[in-house]
Amino acid sequence: MPEEAKWYVVHTYSGYENKVASNLEKTVENRQLQDLIQEVRVPTEMVTEVKDNKTRQVERKIYPSYVLVKMVLTDESxxxxxxxxxxxxxxxxxxxxxxxxxxxxxxxxxEVRQVEVSYEVGDSVRIVDGPLDGFVGTVEEMNTEKNSVRVTVSMFGRETPVELELDQVEPAE
Known part of the structure; x- marks a missing residue:
């Protein structure tokens, strides 16, 4: 059995990202290579663009001219x-x-990792990563979709809200 699939970066001609991705997906399907080439992605983000005094949401490529492929590297793939x-x-x-x-x-x-958390809004938590490592605070807000948590930390006698990732905090004893 082949090894575990990893993410690779493929360089394409400018503007051909979606075409390369769709052609690769079709080829994988036609040749029954789903176990070797598992996923093909063109990373995009939604951006607000102002043009002619009109605002609109536009999907923009994060890495132009690149396609990400999750595959097991063999001569065939x-x-x-x-x-x-x-x-x-x-x-x-x-x-x-x-x-x-x-x-x-x-x-x-x-890849979006799911983080299991054992704390809720209002719980006391300890920060375990980043510049505020070791500080203790209170959870004010959690957003599991964005993988973020807002913690209020007491610094220099003031309550300061801090935006962190879910895995940067753990319940305080």
Whole structure:
């Protein structure tokens, strides 16, 4: 059985990101390669754009000219991805694919990790990561969709609200 799938970055011609992604998905389906090439993504974000005094929501590519592919690297999967029309190669030294690290995947927001929390609004929590490591505060607000929690911390005699990720805090004893 092949090893675990990892995320790779594929470079494409400018403006061909969606075409490369759809062609790759069709090829994977036609050749029954779902176990080797598991997911293809073109990361996008919603941006508010003002044009001619009108505001509108526009979907913009976060990494233009790049497509992210979650796959098990074999000669066959490399060949399939490399020979998609519009693809110029993998990101890495001399086009040798280098997988993204778990830290890079998390920072880029490619995979959304579900964080199980054992605290609620109003609970006392200890910050375990970041510049406020070791501080204790009270949970004011939680947003599991955005993976964020607002904690009120007492600093220099003042109550200060701090925006953190869910896994940066734990219940205080």
């Amino acid at each position: 490399w060949y399939v991805v490399r020979n998609i029309r519009g693809c110029t190669g993998f990101v890495g030294p001399s086009s040798k694919p280098i997988p993204l690290t778990d830290e890079e995947v998390a920072r880029m927001g490619v």
